[in-house]
Amino acid sequence: MMRIFMTGASSDIGEKIVRCLLQEGHQVICLSRQKGFAIKGAIIIRGDLQNPSKFKKDLQGIDMIIHDAAITHSDHTCQYEKVNFEATKTLISLAEYYGVKRFVYLSTRAIGAGGGGYALSKLLAEKSLRASHLDWVILRLAEVYGTTKDEGINSLINMVLRKRIVPIVGNGEYELAPVHVDDVAEVVLGVTRHKNIGKRLYTICGPKTYSLNEVVSLLCRLYSLDRIVVHVPLFLIRIAAYLKRFLPLPFNITSDQILRLQIPKSSDFSSAEEDLGFSPIRFESWLREKGHVIV
Numbered sequence: 001m002m003r004i005f006m007t008g009a010s011s012d013i014g015e016k017i018v019r020c021l022l023q024e025g026h027q028v029i030c031l032s033r034q035k036g037f038a039i040k041g042a043i044i045i046r047g048d049l050q051n052p053s054k055f056k057k058d059l060q061g062i063d064m065i066i067h068d069a070a071i072t073h074s075d076h077t078c079q080y081e082k083v084n085f086e087a088t089k090t091l092i093s094l095a096e097y098y099g100v101k102r103f104v105y106l107s108t109r110a111i112g113a114g115g116g117g118y119a120l121s122k123l124l125a126e127k128s129l130r131a132s133h134l135d136w137v138i139l140r141l142a143e144v145y146g147t148t149k150d151e152g153i154n155s156l157i158n159m160v161l162r163k164r165i166v167p168i169v170g171n172g173e174y175e176l177a178p179v180h181v182d183d184v185a186e187v188v189l190g191v192t193r194h195k196n197i198g199k200r201l202y203t204i205c206g207p208k209t210y211s212l213n214e215v216v217s218l219l220c221r222l223y224s225l226d227r228i229v230v231h232v233p234l235f236l237i238r239i240a241a242y243l244k245r246f247l248p249l250p251f252n253i254t255s256d257q258i259l260r261l262q263i264p265k266s267s268d269f270s271s272a273e274e275d276l277g278f279s280p281i282r283f284e285s286w287l288r289e290k291g292h293v294i295v
Contacts, residue, residue, distance in 0.1 A: 002192065003027045003061055005100075007049060007091070008068030009042070010034040012147035013106070016185045017066065018042055024189060029062070031055050031069070049087040052094060059098040066188060067091060068106040070122070075245045075254055077117035084121035089128045102135045102198065104191055106184075109140040109177075109203055109265045116259035126201075135198035137191050140266070142177040142205030144184060146286065153178050156212070157287075160219040166227050170234045172213035174261040177205035183280040190276035202272040206280050209267050222287055234258060 004021055008014040009030035021028050022041045029043045038044055047054035049069050059065075071083045088105075095103055111123050129136045145153040153176070160166055187204055191197060210218070213229070220227055241255040272278035 002063040010037045064102040066104045080117040080121035085124040088125040110260040115263035116256035138201040146181040177267045178283040
């Protein structure tokens with residue numbers, strides 16, 4: 001049994017990981033800002049990643065940190081830097097100070113300076129972790145589906161299922177490699193089980209890549225849907241994303257998200273397959289079985 005400190009536990013991904021860790025017999029201490037958040041068997045600490053004085057003493061005696069907390073959508077680049085980079089850097093320093101053995105960082109495969117503020121903040125956080133003395137593992141996640149929230153891949157699926165007209169960003173040829181939330185949780189468990197694995201970076205994605213256009217076509221074929229696809233020029237989306245900063249427009253998109261779609265991404269998960277037994281379900285297989293009951 002390990003004592004594991006988990007950030008971002010109130011997210012769908014985080015909660016799934018926590019429940020799996022508890023089932024394996026670990027003691028899990030969760031940092032959460034969300035009032036009323038509770039998981040039976042877990043210890044909940046009310047606090048904010050940006051206010052370490054509220055939780056730093058709870059790092060004493062911790063064997064592993066699993067860091068999932070992050071800001072994923074913001075109109076202000078400085079917010080990505082403060083939370084995703086600076087707060088992560090502080091957490092890394094505290095882990096070293098309190099003698100934490102291992103640090104698992106849930107990152108993104110949409111990473112790099114060309115991917116906007118979010119992608120850059122995650123890259124800087126990765127660099128800080130790799131420069132530390134910790135026994136680190138970085139998991140670069142692809143687009144996660146199978147959660148309860150209507151966002152990301154789930155949002156696209158629901159839009160195709162419910163709406164006659166389906167707007168697509170740009171030419172729709174941006175690459176996705178959807179990975180199920182259960183597979184993400186299982187690979188994290190794999191890291192906890194393989195204590196000799198450290199200072200490793202893994203891409204965690206599905207076994208097949210799709211373009212946005214292909215996802216829409218797949219859904220229409222599987223569920224016999226007749227949809228009108230409208231490709232919205234990027235310049236119009238950028239204008240809309242800019243105006244949303246000042247006006248209550250009825251959609252949720254940032255210019256940063258466009259850059260994330262465009263940035264090149266790795267879809268090679270062979271090292272995770274070899275080291276951790278990672279064997280993700282095919283997106284199409286899941287859709288055939290459960291796609292019609294998404295949020």
